[in-house]
Amino acid sequence: MKIGIVQTHPVFGDIDRNLKKITDLISSQSADLYVLPELCTTGYQFKDRKEALALAESIPEGPSTKKILELAQDTQAFLIAGLAERNGEKVYNSAITVGPDGFIGCYRKAHLFGAEKNCFSPGDTPFPVFDLGSTRVGVMICFDWRFPESMRSLALDGADIVAHPSNLVLPDCPQSMITRCLENGVFAITADRVGAEERIPGQTMKFIGQSQIVDPYGKVLARASQDKEEIIIVEIDPQKARNKAINSNNNLFEDRRVDLYRRG
């Protein structure tokens, strides 16, 4: 199975341009599954909820989802992409999962970061795991990584691969995703963006790139640059994530001591 990270540099508010760029990047490649960044069609730094509402779209009815569905059909690939989702008067920081046969599902970011809390409503969907036939893919978005329960929930629900659309500004995530894979025995695909936004004077958001793919043993299979748009495709065997044994005596899931853990 070939999986790809698509690292882009969205232009804020120019949805058509950003979708065309994604289409151009992916159309020249061949993979079974692509992960795109968080908010990859709109850009990141909304000034307020009103502005987010104006750029957000319904899912799956909106034009961005339709365009990404077309791309999935044209390329016969699964795509996971971060979008601003409008639902009535609410806006969510969401990610859609689509495939050659149509729309599969939507996840709304559970842990909002920084000023996102001024623009988005917190997610109300469970961390989802989608059965894509040859593999099961879980979805979380960016800052969800900081809370180990996010990826743990996905792994316990059977994810082989965790797709992780991101707009990273803090430096810690790429390294910490190695720990997330080591503790859960899954693949992780973090698709980050590059570039900077300063739509609120004095509040520059500089994105760190470094999109990456990590295997269930904590090996970094690919890591992108800090500043360039790029696609990296890696061939993996997702079935490797189903074996949670780390030696003949230890198993990441069977060894868990739920009897001793604090729920909190």
Place this chain on the structure above:
Amino acid sequence: MKIGIVQTHPVFGDIDRNLKKITDLISSQSADLYVLPELCTTGYQFKDRKEALALAESIPEGPSTKKILELAQDTQAFLIAGLAERNGEKVYNSAITVGPDGFIGCYRKAHLFGAEKNCFSPGDTPFPVFDLGSTRVGVMICFDWRFPESMRSLALDGADIVAHPSNLVLPDCPQSMITRCLENGVFAITADRVGAEERIPGQTMKFIGQSQIVDPYGKVLARASQDKEEIIIVEIDPQKARNKAINSNNNLFEDRRVDLYRRG
């Protein structure tokens, strides 16, 4: 508050020699809290449960605990040390916490690694947090790190510092403890050993050293060598671990979405 990691090279089975070495190392120093390695008096690689039973001692009645209690009194310091604990016909891979005023508590390792399962019984104590007056210290042992719920349980129960006696053979722990601190906002003191044991022919256990102290923001305050006995002492303000805010909008504990996490 001054906290110390004590990185030693125990001689298998020579409890008197190992205790003397610990005493010599600590007596020349001045700190408020020292963390010693896992199984620091006996060595690590027991051939079987019978051998472990022969070297294990009651806690707190046994001579090793008594000696460590004396050391705590002499130095007016708190000590956390890994010991093989005998309880009837059972042996646990345990860690004692003692202070100038006496015995405080014992933790029995929850997640046994590799062939430890042939020698020890799995822990039946919750992950403990001890109030030492100026700070609250949680205890976990070595392989417990691999399961995020271990340190999460300690942090949720109020630990400012996680003491982590270890005998590390895999390379991943030092880096992953940075993630553990980032996700929980606590200090971590991993006290590892150095040297190698090959008491079972063909099964060499090479210990990686690299004992370390990490702060609640993921900064490595100290990291020891891979191969030398040493003490490193660092001054910290444990109160910093009580503030779980990471910016004006995010808090490591308040942002948790327990409503969405899978218990598993």
